[in-house]
Structures are given as structure tokens and as C-alpha cells.
Amino acid sequence: MATRTHAREMVxxxxxxxxxxxxxxxxxxxxLMKNRKIRNAQADFAKGLFNGVIENLSTIDKAIKSTLKSWDFDRLGIIDKCILRLGVYEILYSNTDxxxxxxEAIEISKILGDDNTPKFINGVLDAVNKNASNKDKNEQN
Structure with a gap:
């Protein structure tokens, strides 16, 4: 049976x-999901994530770019971008903790990325989360 991790890997x-x-x-x-045995609720979850990332791609990329200090977004590897895009989408638009x-992003990056990818993914997603939290606090005041 597929898990949410499998669904995220598919995304x-x-x-x-x-x-x-x-x-x-x-x-x-x-x-593709059928071939990977991702069905029912997990398939719906994966489709929702995939469609959500695509629909919000410019906002997601802007959030990533705002956290990159010494990195050029256009020089990031495609896998790294994909993992970041999914993570940022979930941070900004989902109710998942x-x-x-x-x-999840770190664990996926350990499988799909190189040795430095997990640390990089962690740093960027943490920064995006802090930026989003600060924005929420400013909007409440």
C-alpha cells in the first residue's frame, strides 16, 4: 500500500x-500512479500536490529565490528544485505540520539528491517557513 511518502516521491x-x-x-x-500502486486517497493527495505546485509555481519560485543567499536559482539542479517546490507548496498552502x-523533503532528498542536498533542502525550507511565519505575524498586527 502506498504511503504519503510514496505519493510525494511520485510528485x-x-x-x-x-x-x-x-x-x-x-x-x-x-x-503512472497506477504503475506505482498509488491509489485512492494517496493518488488524490499526489494529484492535489502536483496540480497545486504547477498552479502556484511563480509564487513558490519567488519564495525559494527570496531565501537563496549565495545560490543562483537557475543553477540549482532540477531534482533540488522539484523537492523545494513541493516542500514550499506544502508549507505555504497545506495544513500539514x-x-x-x-x-519528508529531507528524506526524499537523501534518496534522489547528492550528499549535500539534504542540508541544502533543510536550510531553504526552514527559511521559507520562517519568512511565511513572519509574514503571517505581520498581517495579524
Missing amino acids: IELLYAYSLGNDNIFKFVDE TPIIIN
Whole structure:
């Protein structure tokens, strides 16, 4: 049975294909999930994440860019961008607890990234979370 982690891994794969210019990936989402045995609630969860990232891509990328100090967004690896985009989407738009989001992103980055990716992902997502929290506090005042 697929877990939310499996669903998130699938979303990273879909975002990767989309980032490489495969705009037709939307036609194959159901088939790809079926092949990975991601069904029912987990499939709905994955589709919601994928569609949410794509619909909010400019806002997500802006949030990532605002936290990069000595990195050029355009020079980030595609996998790193995909993991960050998913994590930032969840931080900004979901009700999932932020530590869970960041931990999932780190664990996925250990599988898909290089040795430095988990630390980088952690730092960027933590900064995005702090920026979002500060923005929320400022809007409440």
C-alpha cells in the first residue's frame, strides 16, 4: 500500500518531467500512479500536490529565490528544485505540520539528491517557513 511518502516521491517525478518540458505529463498521471500502486486517497493527495505546485509555481519560485543567499536559482539542479517546490507548496498552502513537510523533503532528498542536498533542502525550507511565519505575524498586527 502506498504511503504519503510514496505519493510525494511520485510528485517529484512528475515535477521533474514537467520541468524538462514534458507538458503532456498531465495525460499520464493516472497511469503512472497506477504503475506505482498509488491509489485512492494517496493518488488524490499526489494529484492535489502536483496540480497545486504547477498552479502556484511563480509564487513558490519567488519564495525559494527570496531565501537563496549565495545560490543562483537557475543553477540549482532540477531534482533540488522539484523537492523545494513541493516542500514550499506544502508549507505555504497545506495544513500539514511544517516539521513533517521538511522531514519528508529531507528524506526524499537523501534518496534522489547528492550528499549535500539534504542540508541544502533543510536550510531553504526552514527559511521559507520562517519568512511565511513572519509574514503571517505581520498581517495579524
